[in-house]
Amino acid sequence: MDKNKIETFKEKLLKEERRLAEELETMHSENVNTRFNPEEYGGDGNYEDHIADAASNTFDRERDLSLEQNIQDLLAQVGDALRRIKDGTYGRCTNCDKLMAEARLRAIPYADLCIDCKEEEERHR
Numbered sequence: 001m002d003k004n005k006i007e008t009f010k011e012k013l014l015k016e017e018r019r020l021a022e023e024l025e026t027m028h029s030e031n032v033n034t035r036f037n038p039e040e041y042g043g044d045g046n047y048e049d050h051i052a053d054a055a056s057n058t059f060d061r062e063r064d065l066s067l068e069q070n071i072q073d074l075l076a077q078v079g080d081a082l083r084r085i086k087d088g089t090y091g092r093c094t095n096c097d098k099l100m101a102e103a104r105l106r107a108i109p110y111a112d113l114c115i116d117c118k119e120e121e122e123r124h125r
Contacts, residue, residue: 001091005102010085012109017078024071031064074110081110093117 084090091100093114100114113121 001099001102006085006090009090009105009109010082013078013081013085016109017075017082020071020075020078024068024075027064027068027071077110077112080112084112095121 081090084092084094091102091105092098093100094112095117096114098114100111104111104115111118
C-alpha cells in the first residue's frame with residue numbers, strides 16, 4: 001500500500017481514536033453519579049416499587065459498563081492499528097500475513113484480519 005493511502009488511514013484512525021476517547025470521557029462524566037449506591041437498596045417504601053427500581057438501576061449500570069467496555073475494546077483495536085502503521089505491517093492480516101482488501105480497511109480501518117480469516121474465526125466461535 002502506498003504512503004498516501006496509509007497516511008489517509010492513519011488520519012481516519014486518529015480521528016476515530018479522538019472520537020472514542022471523547023465518548024468515553026462523556027460517559028464517565030455523565031455516569032459519575034450513577035455508580036453503585038447501597039442506599040438504593042435500603043430504606044422504607046413499597047417493597048415492589050423498591051425492587052423494580054433496584055432492578056432498573058442495576059440494568060442501567062450493567063448497560064453503561066457494557067458500553068464502556070465496548071468503547072475501550074475499540075480504542076485498543078484502533079491503537080493496535082496505529083502501531084501496525086508505525087511498524088509497517090498495517091494492511092496485512094495478522095493471522096495469514098496476506099494483504100487485506102482496501103475496501104475492508106475503508107469500512108473498518110482498525111481491522112486486523114482479512115475477510116477469510118475473520119470468517120474462519122467467526123465459524124469457530
